[in-house]
Amino acid sequence: MLETVTQGFKNATDRLKGVRELDEESIDEALRDVRMSLLEADVDLKVTRAFLERVKERSLGEKVKTRVKDRSGRKLKVTPGQHFVAICEEELVDLMGPVDTSLAKDRGITSIMLAGLQGVGKTTISAKLAVHLRKQGLRPLLVAADIYRPAAVEQLKTLGAQIDVPVHHGVEGDLPPAICAAAFERARREGHNAIIYDTAGRLAVDDDLMVELEEIVGRVAPANKLLVCDALMGRDAVNVASAFAERIDLDGVILTKLDGDARGGAALAVKAVTGVPIKFLGTGETVDRLEEFRPEGLASRILGMGDIVGLVKDFEEVVDEKEAEEDAERILKGTFGLDDLLKQMRMIQKLGPLKDVFAKMPGIGGLADQVDDGELKKVEAMIQSMTKAEKAEPSIIDKSRAGRIAKGCGRSVKDIEGLVERFSQMRQMMGMLGKQGGLLGGLGGGGGMPGLGGPGAMGGLPGGMGAGFDPMAMLGGGGGRGATKKRQDPKAKKNKRKQQRASRKKKRKK
Ligand SMILES: Nc1nc2c(ncn2[C@@H]2O[C@H](COP(=O)(O)OP(=O)(O)OP(=O)(O)O)[C@@H](O)[C@H]2O)c(=O)[nH]1
Ligand SMILES: [Mg+2]
Missing domain, CATH: 1.10.260.30 (Signal recognition particle, SRP54 subunit, M-domain)
Structure with a gap:
C-alpha cells in the first residue's frame, strides 16, 4: 500500500542525510522526489502542490532543533533530515486528518448509508461495519438496497448469513427508497439499534443514481452518509468524491482496497477534496479487514516508520x-x-x-x-x-x-x-x-x-x-x-x- 509514496519520502530523506542545514536548494531537491512519487501515486495535482508548499515553507521557516528531549527526558540528536521527516509527517496527518471515526445516532439508531461507484466495495464494507458495530455491542440490520445488479441481494444475504446478521430486502417491484423505509421500521420493531443501507453502484456518476440516493436520504435520513472510494481510483476518486459531495451531504469517507494498490493516491487527497473525515479503511476481502482510520498511522506507514x-x-x-x-x-x-x-x-x-x-x-x-x-x-x-x-x-x-x-x-x-x-x-x-x-x-x-x-x-x-x-x-x-x-x-x-x-x-x- 502506498509504496510509491513511501519510496519518494525515502529518497528525499536519503538526499538530506549528509546535509547540515535545510536550505532552499536541499529542500527543493528533496521535495522533487516527494512530488514525483505523489503524482505517480495519483494524488491530485492541486493537493500535491499545496502539500509541497506547506512542507517547504515550514522546512525553511522553522529553526531546526538539533537536540530534543524524548518522553523519558533522554536527549536525542536530530538531523535536518529527521526534522524534514517530522514536518512531512505532521503535514500528512493534517492532510488526511482529523481523527473522527465516530458514527452518529438518530432516534436511537446508528444508521449508515453507503454510496459509491460500482465495485468499490460497498457491500463488503456493509458486512465489515456490521461486524464492527456488533463488537461495540450494537444489534445491526443490513439492508439490500441494490435492486439493479442481479446477484446483489444474494451477495449481501450470503455475507449476512456468514456473520450472522439479518438482511432486509424487498420483493419484486419494490424500489430502494421504499425498501430502506420498510427496513427502518423493521429495525425499530425488532430492536435493532444499528442499520446499514447498502446502495447500488454505477459505472459513472449518473443522475439516476444521485436522485435515488437523494430519495433514500429523504425517506430515512441516515445519520451517517458515507462515500466509499477504493484506493485504485487514484485521481478519479477526487472527481467522484466532489460529484457525490455536491448532491448529498456526506458525513465521511471510507477507503477500501488499501491492501491491493501500490499507488493509493486517493487516501491522501480525498479528505482535502471532500472536507469530510475518512472514517474507515478496508484492507482486504474478508470481513475482519476493517480498520478505524487514524491519520498518524497511515502517515507513519507512508513515511516508512510502521504503524505501532x-x-x-x-x-x-x-x-x-x-x-x-x-x-x-x-x-x-x-x-x-x-x-x-x-x-x-x-x-x-x-x-x-x-x-x-x-x-x-x-x-x-x-x-x-x-x-x-x-x-x-x-x-x-x-x-x-x-x-x-x-x-x-x-x-x-x-x-x-x-x-x-x-x-x-x-x-x-x-x-x-x-x-x-x-x-x-x-x-x-x-x-x-x-x-x-x-x-x-x-x-x-x-x-x-x-x-x-x-x-x-x-x-x-x-x-x-x-x-x-x-x-x-x-x-x-x-x-x-x-x-x-x-x-x-x-x-x-x-x-x-x-x-x-x-x-x-x-x-x-x-
Ligand atoms: N483486496 C480487497 N478487495 C476488496 C476490498 N473490499 C472489497 N473488495 C473486493 O472488491 C470486489 C467488489 O466488492 P463489493 O463489495 O461487491 O463492491 P460493491 O461496491 O458493493 O459493488 P457493486 O454493488 O457492484 O457496486 C469484491 O470482489 C470484493 O471482494 C478490500 O478492502 N480489499
Ligand atoms: Mg454491492
Whole structure:
C-alpha cells in the first residue's frame, strides 16, 4: 500500500542525510522526489502542490532543533533530515486528518448509508461495519438496497448469513427508497439499534443514481452518509468524491482496497477534496479487514516508520495482557527461549497474514511483500522437533542434536544451525536493547523520529511484539538491522562491536 509514496519520502530523506542545514536548494531537491512519487501515486495535482508548499515553507521557516528531549527526558540528536521527516509527517496527518471515526445516532439508531461507484466495495464494507458495530455491542440490520445488479441481494444475504446478521430486502417491484423505509421500521420493531443501507453502484456518476440516493436520504435520513472510494481510483476518486459531495451531504469517507494498490493516491487527497473525515479503511476481502482510520498511522506507514499503534490495537485483541507483559520482560532481559519465540509466532499468525502485520512494523514495512507464511511454518516445524531443554536453551544444540532435529522436521542440519544462530543474535540484541530502553530506536532503522524514540512510546505496548520481536530475523531475511544509532552505554557499544565482528565472520564463511 502506498509504496510509491513511501519510496519518494525515502529518497528525499536519503538526499538530506549528509546535509547540515535545510536550505532552499536541499529542500527543493528533496521535495522533487516527494512530488514525483505523489503524482505517480495519483494524488491530485492541486493537493500535491499545496502539500509541497506547506512542507517547504515550514522546512525553511522553522529553526531546526538539533537536540530534543524524548518522553523519558533522554536527549536525542536530530538531523535536518529527521526534522524534514517530522514536518512531512505532521503535514500528512493534517492532510488526511482529523481523527473522527465516530458514527452518529438518530432516534436511537446508528444508521449508515453507503454510496459509491460500482465495485468499490460497498457491500463488503456493509458486512465489515456490521461486524464492527456488533463488537461495540450494537444489534445491526443490513439492508439490500441494490435492486439493479442481479446477484446483489444474494451477495449481501450470503455475507449476512456468514456473520450472522439479518438482511432486509424487498420483493419484486419494490424500489430502494421504499425498501430502506420498510427496513427502518423493521429495525425499530425488532430492536435493532444499528442499520446499514447498502446502495447500488454505477459505472459513472449518473443522475439516476444521485436522485435515488437523494430519495433514500429523504425517506430515512441516515445519520451517517458515507462515500466509499477504493484506493485504485487514484485521481478519479477526487472527481467522484466532489460529484457525490455536491448532491448529498456526506458525513465521511471510507477507503477500501488499501491492501491491493501500490499507488493509493486517493487516501491522501480525498479528505482535502471532500472536507469530510475518512472514517474507515478496508484492507482486504474478508470481513475482519476493517480498520478505524487514524491519520498518524497511515502517515507513519507512508513515511516508512510502521504503524505501532495499529499493531498494538490488533495485538490487544489476541493477547492475554498479563502473560504478554511477562513475556516482554523475559525478552527484554534476553532470557527467552525458542519456546517463547514459538508462542510469539503463533500470536503473530493470529493477527492475520504476515504481510499485513509486517506492513505495520516500523522499519520493516517495506519487507511486507517478501514474507510468506510458509516460512514461518518451517521455523515452527523446526522448533517443534526440539526437546524442551533445547527450546529453553538453544545454545546446547550441537551437531548431533541438530542432526536429530533436522530429521524430525525434514529440514537440513544447516537450517537448524542457521535458526539457532539467528535466534542467539536476536536474543542478545533484545537483551541489549532492553537494558538500553530505546527499543524503537533499534528497530526504526534510519527513520529515528524524535517522538518515537523513547521507552515512553513503548510503555503502552502489551507484549512481545512491542518488545521488538523480529520474526524476519528468524526467517533469515532482513536480519542485520543494526542496533540503535542513538547514544549507547559502553556495554551496549561493546556488544554491538562483538555482534558486528560475528556477522563479519559469518560473511567471510559464506
Ligand atoms: N483486496 C480487497 N478487495 C476488496 C476490498 N473490499 C472489497 N473488495 C473486493 O472488491 C470486489 C467488489 O466488492 P463489493 O463489495 O461487491 O463492491 P460493491 O461496491 O458493493 O459493488 P457493486 O454493488 O457492484 O457496486 C469484491 O470482489 C470484493 O471482494 C478490500 O478492502 N480489499
Ligand atoms: Mg454491492
